Amino acid sequence: MTKRPSTPRTRGPKIVAVPPGPNSKAAAARKTKFISNGVRIGLPIDVTWAEGPLVCDADGNVYVDLGGGIGVQTVGHRPPSVIRAAKDQLDRLTHISFMVASYGPYLDLAERMADICPPGLTKSIFLNSGSEAIENAVKIARAATKQAWLVSFKTAFHGRTLLDISLTGKEKPYREGFGPLVREVLLADYACPYRDPENRPPAEVAKVRVEELEGLINRPEVAGRVAAVLAEPVQGEGGMIVPPKEFFPLLRRLCDEQGILLIDDEVQAGAGRTGRMWAIEHWNTVPDILVSGKAIGGGLPFGGVTGKEAVMDAPGPGSLGGTFGGNPVVCAAALKAVDEIERALPKVKRLEAAIRKRLGEMHEAHDRVGEVRGIGAMWALEFVKDPRTKEPDAELARATQRAGLRNGLLLLTAGFYNNCIRLLPPINIPIPLMEKALDLLADSLDMAVAGKAG
Ligand SMILES: Cc1ncc(COP(=O)(O)O)c(C=O)c1O
Structure with a gap:
């Protein structure tokens, strides 16, 4: 066991031992010995404590967390009201399974989701992760449409189960070695103006991408057999790709014309991340099914599917569920997180x-820095070797991440080519602290570009 330092008394980043310090190194050795090689740890530190926007490692270093545990801590680590609600629930009921008997927190959260989700999305099921929620959304869509095929995007990320990895085009590390995958999936190009081969204006990129998608679903072996299009309203793992505002309305129209359901994956972009409760609100589009996760759980494992009544009621009784989905402690915490x-x-x-x-x-x-893009509190710097060729520079992203750590920042990488630094700070981070963090980021980037990231 590593010795736990006491709660740090600082309101900002503070490096007392160049990371990784000795305790973090000891943890890394245990990881190598006891944890599957398939689990990669992005930052070489061992974390012992976190509060609001700050995280402390086992060597006493304090960092500003610009990753939020992969977009979970949207209102910071351990918001007091969320912790109080979870503790209170722990004292009453930790588990019975909603498949055995109903309980208040699940029902309360379902009512709250009906209230905050786009109009007409009134029925929910709760699960343990975003991945599991995507699985359920697809099962529901297939039951509702009685069709098998799914459309997703090459640069998408929808989770880690076999179905979820079938819904992304990124081979390494997600798909490699895990096949055969789900066959009835079509992968289309997302509307990403920066990587449009013909450099067209955003509105045209949106139109062309939807026309291509229409071509895919009208192929003879697929025509009339598509259950759903799955789309992130802003792609997260793909590198914070903000689509042109025309993209989602065009997708919606195509789905309506063809009797296809639109599944909105809000696991990363939703729950306030972009400045609206749901990112799809920016695009004036109402999906048939909305998938939630991450931040809604307030730091506890959560996945949610909320949709139109006729769609959500299509699966037969007993066909959906799981032992722990919608656990009372998680739902009680989620109500306060919302x-x-x-x-x-x-x-x-x-x-x-x-x-x-x-x-x-x-x-x-x-x-x-080939492009800077984002919306709300969801941003990326995309690195390239040359701004004209746009050849991805993943090493610069990694070097900036390393330099950031030494400067007191927790940074995550992202992108189909792993060449982005993404920012997912708490949306309630004090502005002076964020400005300090951005100064540190600028310094980290200068160091990385100068080859001095360490
Ligand atoms: C858009 C999106 N969908 C689904 C998932 C999967 O969620 P989880 O990791 O909770 O299974 C993620 C996770 O990063 C995500 O970003």
Whole structure:
């Protein structure tokens, strides 16, 4: 066991032992010995404590967390009201299974989801992860349409189960060695203006991509047999790809014309991350099914599927569920997490402006920042070796991440080519602390570009 340092008394980042320090190194050795090689740890530190936007490692270093445990801590680590609700629930009922008997927190959360989800989406099922929620959304869509085929996007990420990895085009590390995958999947190109081969304006990129998708679903072996199109309203793992505003309305129209369901994967972009409760609200589109996860659980494992009544009621009784899905402690925490997110939403505009300005300056300063993009509190710097060829530079992303750690920042990488640094800060982070973190990021990038990331 590593010795746990006491709660740090600092309101900002503080490096006391160059990371990874000795305790983090000892943890890494245990990881190598006892944990499957298939699990990769992105940052070489062992974490002991976190609160709000700050995280402390086993060597006493304190970092500003710009990753939020992969987009989970949208209102910071351990919001007091969420922790109180979870503790209170622990004292009453930890588990009975909603397949055995009903209980209040599940029903309360379902009612709350009907209230906050786009109009007409009134019925829910709760699960233990985003991956499991995607599985269920697809089962429901197939039951409702009685069709088998699914359309997703090459640069998408929908989770780690065999179905979920069938829904992405990224071979390594997600799919390699795990086949055969689900066959009835078509992978289309997402509307990403930066990587449009013909550099067309965004509205045209949206139109062309939807026309291509229409071509795919009208292929003879597929025509009339598509159950659903699955789409992230902003692609997260793909590198914070914000589609042109025309993309989702065009997808919606195509789905309506062809009797196909639109499944909106809000696991990463939803729950306040973009400044609206759901990212699809930016696109003035109502999906048939909305998949939630991550931040809704307030730090506890959660997945949700919420949809139109006729769709959600298509599967037969007993066909959906799971021992732990919608656990009472998770639902009690989620109810408070949703309140906290709602309360923090008005803060996102100022945060977005601060991030946009500072990342814009980094873009100006460095040729190898090919694009800066984002919305709300969901941003990426995409690195390239040359701005003209746009050849991806994954090493620069990794070097910036390493330099960030030494500077007191937890940074995550992302992107189909692993060449992005993505920012998922808490939406209620104090602006002066975010500005400090952005200064540190700029410094980390300077170090990485100069080959001094360590
Ligand atoms: C858009 C999206 N969908 C689904 C998932 C899978 O969620 P989980 O990791 O909770 O299974 C993720 C996880 O990163 C995600 O970003």
